Amino acid sequence: MPKLSDDELLNALGVEQEIAKKSSYSPREERIITGFEEIQRFVERYGRTPQQGEDSDVFERLFAVRLGRILEQEECQVLLASLDYQGILNKAVIDHVDPLKSLDDDDLLAELVGNAGHSSITELRHVRSHVEIQAAEEIAKREKCEDFDRFRSLFELTEREINSGIRQTRPFSNDASVNEGNFFILGGQLVYVAEKGDEFKAPNGHPDARLRVIYSNGTESNLLLRSLQRALYKDEAGRRLTEPDLGPLFSETLDEDxxxxxxxxxxxxxxxxxxxxxxxxxxxxxxxxxxxxxxxxxxxxxxxxxxxxxxxxxxxxxxxxxxxxxxxxxxxxxxxxxxxxxxxxxxxxxxxxxxxxxxxxxxxxxxxxxxxxxxxxxxxxxxxxxxxxxxxxx
Known part of the structure; x- marks a missing residue:
């Protein structure tokens, strides 16, 4: 039997050959498209374009920055026109942000994808970054808190302090610090930072630390500080609890209580x-x-x-x-x-x-x-x- 070539063998087996298509986009264009696709997912979820308002969380403001820069550059609009099935480029109204005028081209690209340095053409689209996936998995991965009885009364006390006004709730974006003993509201649950390990530098150079976090439903998780920060930023109802304001016990004037x-x-x-x-x-x-x-x-x-x-x-x-x-x-x-x-x-x-x-x-x-x-x-x-x-x- 004569020796068959690879192509002849595939034909004999009935396997159709498909020539792998190379991307027609440059690395720069890939990065711009990736940034725009994140904006599209925001519009799909909320039914509006991202804005720079004071009530907007950090992610919405970032998307607004990206979209604003896209609208300022004609080459970006030409690149994205065929992908804009929602008509975002035609109906977007973006607040003007003066500081962005000073950005050079590299800074602009970093803003458009939210991650400087990711310029490889092999970067997957429609897929969250490893950092985002890891943060989400850490938040979702919870175990039963075996010593929850130690914390039960603390959660009950904190709830009473909220109801009586001794503790206040504040948007997390106003103060992004996380320390041992802090209380937060995440996903509708009280969250208590029971332990905070030694700080270290994350790959991006920012300080990070390992936390032991207790939830009011009797579960706990061992996650990174920055993962908790990301989750609180993304949760529209995420809040920080202030420290108890016990005020004066004795005063010349008496309150109602x-x-x-x-x-x-x-x-x-x-x-x-x-x-x-x-x-x-x-x-x-x-x-x-x-x-x-x-x-x-x-x-x-x-x-x-x-x-x-x-x-x-x-x-x-x-x-x-x-x-x-x-x-x-x-x-x-x-x-x-x-x-x-x-x-x-x-x-x-x-x-x-x-x-x-x-x-x-x-x-x-x-x-x-x-x-x-x-x-x-x-x-x-x-x-x-x-x-x-x-x-x-x-």
């Missing part, structure tokens, strides 16, 4: 629950009232918040001109690490997790009240390991 003469009270439960009985002298409920403590606890045995048992008043402290909400938030913040994690069933058989009960010695509560009086209370937090109030960094 203040009381002229108030009482901080400390209760001890008479419950026969095994755990409560074992730690009775350590488990305390701390509250604030503008009325009589006795009236407040009259029906304790029928209320889940009092562990469905009678209570004993073991300490009370009189104060004047107190902002009740802020004062209770201070107590909750200080003793959050020692909040009692106990679930009981109310008289209807429904599970209830009472709040405001803490595993704290009475002498530590005494010290906290003294610190309230001298104004040093906001500088400390309770350390369960040493059973002491310890200073925190300001």
């Amino acid at each position: 203040d009381v002229e003469s108030g009482t901080i009270y400390v209760l001890r439960s008479m419950s026969d629950h095994p755990f409560v009985a074992e730690h009775r002298k350590l488990i305390h409920k701390i509250g604030v009232t503008g009325g009589k403590v006795e009236t407040r606890i009259a029906n304790a045995a029928h209320a889940a918040t009092y562990l469905l048992a009678d209570v004993e008043v073991i300490a009370s402290y009189k104060l004047a001109g107190i902002n009740r909400t802020k004062l209770e938030s201070i107590f909750h913040r200080i003793f959050a690490p020692a909040q009692l994690d106990l679930t009981i069933h109310d008289r209807f058989g429904r599970p209830v997790r009472p709040k405001e009960w803490f595993l704290v010695p009475l002498h530590v509560i005494d010290e906290a009240v003294c610190r309230i009086r001298d104004g040093s209370i906001t500088n400390v937090v309770y350390d369960p390991k040493t059973a002491c109030l310890v200073s925190i960094a300001q």
Whole structure:
């Protein structure tokens, strides 16, 4: 049998040959087209062209910059005319951006693709960059937080602080920093930065760090700082939570939620629950009232918040001109690490997790009240390991 050539063998097998077509675009044109395709995807998603408004996120502003530069250069419009199936080049209205006038051709190309240095003709189109894909995967990759009980009370406290106005929400773009202890809202969930590793330089030269991030749904992820930043930028509802503004506890003028003469009270439960009985002298409920403590606890045995048992008043402290909400938030913040994690069933058989009960010695509560009086209370937090109030960094 005569030896067949490669072409003859393919013909014998019925395989059609296709000559690989080389791109007719130069590397420069490829980069311009790639930048324009990202703008097209934005228009498909939002039904409008990107704008430079103050409410626009960083990505929309970048797309607006690209489109503005395209409209300023006739050669770009000629190149993209056949690809513009949405008519973007005809209907776009872009805010004028003076600083871009100083860009040279290389800077312009970097703006058009959003990534300087990617000039290879083999760069794939319609495919996100490796950095974008990696960031999205890191955000999506979550695992169950095995020690979520450590953070549960902190999330609950933060939600109360948001509802009471002690914490405010701010657009992330106003402050893009990320530090240990920060709270954010991402994808409709509270996000807490529990740990931040040592900083290092990313391939693009920007500082980065590995984070341990806890989510309010009981999951966590180990992701890069810049990945979290990108996710917050892209989320239109992404927000930063401000630090608690506890304000003055005592003032000459009283707000609506203040009381002229108030009482901080400390209760001890008479419950026969095994755990409560074992730690009775350590488990305390701390509250604030503008009325009589006795009236407040009259029906304790029928209320889940009092562990469905009678209570004993073991300490009370009189104060004047107190902002009740802020004062209770201070107590909750200080003793959050020692909040009692106990679930009981109310008289209807429904599970209830009472709040405001803490595993704290009475002498530590005494010290906290003294610190309230001298104004040093906001500088400390309770350390369960040493059973002491310890200073925190300001």
